[in-house]
Amino acid sequence: MNPLFRSPYLCLLFWLLSLALCFGGATFLATAQEGPNMGASYQQQAIAISKELRCPMATNQTLFESQAPIAHELKGQIFSLLEQGLKRDEVIDFMVQRYGEKIRYQPEFKTSTFALWIGPLLLLILGVGLCLVLISRNKKSTY
Known part of the structure; x- marks a missing residue:
């Protein structure tokens, strides 16, 4: 018999630690699986917004289509604004305030x-x- 398990207290401690690791791991996996789904939602919203805004550098291209370095920066900024809790209209208004009405691919009437x-x-x-x-x-x- 293993000398570690001769004491009933050590045996009980071993089983409690094992249970804590099992339940803690399950909780961690459940939380880790929720994260990417929320990120995917933000990513879909960011893609939709980037299809509505014009790239400041590329001629006649949306932010989504453009490969210009500033387009990549603006797409990242859109994603971070969405993560901060801003809504679609607020993100677009922020971009219009910063870059002017010309950034809209279809300007307002x-x-x-x-x-x-x-x-x-x-x-x-x-x-x-x-x-x-x-x-x-x-x-x-x-x-």
């Missing part, structure tokens, strides 16, 4: 961006109207 939103529609209507006028003139001249 307001008076300063009115021409960006209505201009293409007006040009399309003008072009279709011009085509209709030219077609009607061409039909009149052939008869």
